[in-house]
Amino acid sequence: MLRRNPTRIVCNVALAVALAAASLVAFTLEAHAETRDWDKHPVPVRLESGSKWELDATLSDEFNYDTTTPDGRGAFANIWSDHKPDNWFGPGATHFSKDNYVVNGGVLTIFASRIPTAKQTPSDDEGFTRNTYTSYITSKATLRPGCYTEVMMKGTATTLSSNFWMIDDKNETEIDVVEIYGDGDWFPRHPATDVHFQRRGGNGDVHKQAHHPKDGTKYAFDFHRYGVYWISDTQLQFFYDGQRVRTLSLPKEIVDPSGKYLDQPVRLILDLEAHAWRGTDKVPTDADLSDAKKNNMQVDWVRTYRAAAAP
């Protein structure tokens, strides 16, 4: 009778378990790579031969984790900050809080809530009081031209603006991929793009907003894709649901008096804002803010690709 070497049996079993685990990891990685939330939506920009799109994981997120857990908070913190680097509180009645967002159920939810009267503070915008908490989520990494970045999101059904945008840390250049209000009949059907130049030294804010209605669709109330192909310091193309809605050529459409144009690295931003231009009578009501069906925006994913040399 052969005497088996127990140590060797254990080693063999351990090896088999390790190989199985390795296979499972490989399979899981492969399966994960094939099942990104955005896979069924090709990048709507075809690069010239010699170039290909490469995903930038530092500026992309499927939001398929849970920030009510330590691991989820870690996953979030790998990519995002929950405040602006200069700690801006926001426009009009807005007060950005670190408590008005959560990632779970496969989406990032940013929600608005009423600030207790005793905690309300004066706003930088005349006539306003900061009485509405929302959150400001911004990428830790920055981007420059040569990329396509896109969000899949659903807006709030209130007077607040649901936004996917970008700004540099000096607050001089801004790209708005989408701003959309959720009140009334007109606003939810008219998402807007814009580019702003706010140079120090007196030129104020120069910009040129454009709205992009489509077939009467109420964009705000369902998930839609909003993207920008940032080609160069003076060239941009905006895409809604994979269709090009705007080509922006600078300085043809907007003149930056400094002549610098989009020369700064910018961070991605997802947030809800109470815009001052809409007036104090359009600050969300207590009833709107207490309605969980209205008071939030949701983001299924954000993805950013960089143009890279094809092998």
Ligand SMILES: [Ca+2]
């Ligand atoms: Ca997702």
